Amino acid sequence: MKAAVITFPGSNCDRDLAVAFEAVGAEVVHVWHKDTDLPKVDVVGIPGGFSFGDYLRCGAIAARSPIAPALAAHVERGGYALGICNGFQILTETGLLPGALMRNTGLKYICKQVKLRVETSDSVFTSGYGKGSVVTVPIAHHDGNYTADAETLAALRDQDRIAFTYAENPNGAMEDIAGILSANRRVLGMMPHPERAMDPVLGSGDGRVMFEGLLGRMALA
């Protein structure tokens, strides 16, 4: 499997995401936000961090950076993409995923391990978990309160596109949503950080399943 990780000037989980891809045997290409082309890869990782300082709105400036059209083209071609935390915010700002991430209802940044319920196993990202299983993955965000209009929420539900929900909602997200899939199920945006849950010594190894699942599917493709 070949993965690209996009680095924006304020990304700070780009290394961690690359390390996670590499840990399951993927080859990683680093892409700078000022690049306008993506190399031919199986999956594009959009890492966490503060892409442009979270000034204006989280992800809003990144969604307009030179690499954004190439990302959109990759997704339109049916390519896989994984956006984590700020990466999820960027995916919503580009319109590649619906909805928006608003400020946490407690108005505070929150970093802690949380329990997630796997809502669908019908995606390369979640097939390794089994629907209904509960996994531990940390969150670290100020703006993770998933918000969408009623129609969007209904579509996400009806099309089984809610990937993860919080067992205990930490941020006010509608319907406890922690991560969602695109209509073709190949783009996952999630606020929790699976790349920080790659080894039990870090507090959880549950994130590894996602990367292994991704690799396994790519190897078959």
Added chain:
Amino acid sequence: MSDPQITPELIAAHGLKPDEYQRILGIIGREPTFTELGIFSAMWNEHCSYKSSKKWLRTLPTSGPQVICGPGENAGVVDIGDGQAVIFKMESHNHPSYIEPHQGAATGVGGILRDVFTMGARPIAAMNALSFGVPSHPKTAHLVKGVVEGIGSYGNAFGVPTVGGEVRFHKAYNGNCLVNAFAAGLADTDAIFYSAASGVGMPVVYLGAKTGRDGVGGATMASAEFDDTIEEKRPTVQVGDPFTEKRLLEACLELMASGAVISIQDMGAAGLTCSAVEMGDKGGLGIRLDLENVPQRETNMTAYEMMLSESQERMLMVLKPEMEAEARAIFVKWDLDFAIVGETIPEDRFLIVHNGDIKADIQLSKLSSSAPEYDRPWVETPRAAPLAEVPLIDPIDGLHALITSPSYAHKAWVYEQYDSMVMADTVRAPGLGAGVVRVHGTGKALAFTSDVTPRYVKANPFEGGKQAVAEAYRNLTAVGALPLATTDNLNFGNPEKPEIMGQFVGAIKGIGEAVAALDMPIVSGNVSLYNETDGTAILPTPTIGAVGLLASLDDLIAGLPQHGDMAFVIGATEGHLGQSALLAELLGREDGDAPHVDLAAEKQNGEFLRANRKLVRAATDLADGGLALAAFEMADGADLGLTLAPTDIGHLFGEDQARYLVAVSQTDAPALVNAAQAAGVTLEHVGSFGGDTVTLGEASAPLSALSDIYRGAFAKAVA
């Protein structure tokens, strides 16, 4: 615009004493220009010159086989084997944080991160030690919220995990909070960058953010006591931009890897002035700056303002001239300013030119070598009166008093606002004892702790200074790490008062004795004096930040006790209650002497725990709050009940030093007992873990009720 006349009022407003002004006249042989006055004031204030503390700082042990670079550079450098080094320092941002808590704390974090990456290290861990006034004081909640939010906003965006720290509350900090920020970074030992310039005619390059008027005079402000005019000082607080700092980090590390850097220095207190003088002075060179080339954020800035601005996220570098194009390209890539603002010159001159006018012309070496140094009069702190009689106390009431106090309550409210896991190497997150991060890509790990018990230091500066070091040693040991080295952040009141100076001297002597005995030399540090408001000083607070090494992650002790585990105390308990947390929180009493620290016992007991770590499931040091509080914290963390056999209050809550609490399986207990006998170490079986009740002697309460209190008290206190 013409510069103001030099008057006695103007001199006083710059914090310069009449005799210091005479010294300036002696150096330059004429009346200084306004810009020169500002430069002297910036270089000679307490914050930058250490004029009251230098004499005593020199007495501290700063060397050892593990030390690559001790105090004097931006941060200390310590060998961790395999060609790698940990680079760290702790620094205060007390005065700005009291005036503007969010920005004051944020820029404190930014400043310490720059100190670390200026030396070529990528920051891998941060901590912060915070002291606030009592929760009922009208400013406290506002300060706590602002400071914690400010630390989080900067560190989280920058992308460094905050893995530890301390938060305490005491009325002595009502008018003067303390914000001590620590950062550590990792570098290869053959790629460390220092500040000494070399070579004549080398370009001096300005990097990073533009210069504005923020922070003009900040270092002078930080060297004065507060009074009721404090609100007027708000404009001297700088504003931080972690997004720029993150880019500056990446650009600097790329630049260093390119081989273009001769020397580099961050612009911290007194910005351009201090950084340029430092580079010239250390390299035995002069510096010429042409200020019209300085990237400016505001129009019509004067030489005075540019030389004294404390705008954040800036660096000064001496560049290999042949590499200018490559170096510039890196800064263009990161959208940062890169401007050649001057050059190194052979003469001993600090020459400041603005649009062709000479604004300052001073013998550069004199700015530091001729800085005032004081041997301030001091009086030894009198011996504390003996502890008055302690009444009968129900142990559960005692525990309740501690866990409802925000100083001892669970700190999740604070540390969950910090990203403790970015970089995906945090193996021991904040909460209990030292934080631990893996050395990326290796089997090694580093442990970090920050400690001091200011009540002890006030009662007995010498023992209190020793205790701060000993507690740091124990916290590192309790996670299985070997303590390596120390940074000290010495927060005290007005050194012109002999009794305050006596606290300082006593604490330094204690710290020095302890770091020598425990082989953890001081490699960096910071002094913050004049922490007084309307004449009332803070508790003397010499914060000790320390770093330990785990040669292998297999050495890590990070477990939780399990049902049926036995609780043992390593080290002897006599039941010392003087200056204890119990008496302070339950009875409002701060009397008696601080506990004595037996450094030989510290070393012996620490070595015993490290040697027998495989027999231990969980470990913690015993500090303020004694056995009862430490055991409760361990039980709460494991969600397990606890039974402690001792009934005596001194035994349960005494604060004797050189002790650890360990949880040991019943299978391993006999081996630990034998090992203790063989080593001649005191090991006392004090109880066990299990069930859902906390029993202290003859009193008990449900764990869940106590945990609810413990976990809710902090938020309640700062609501």
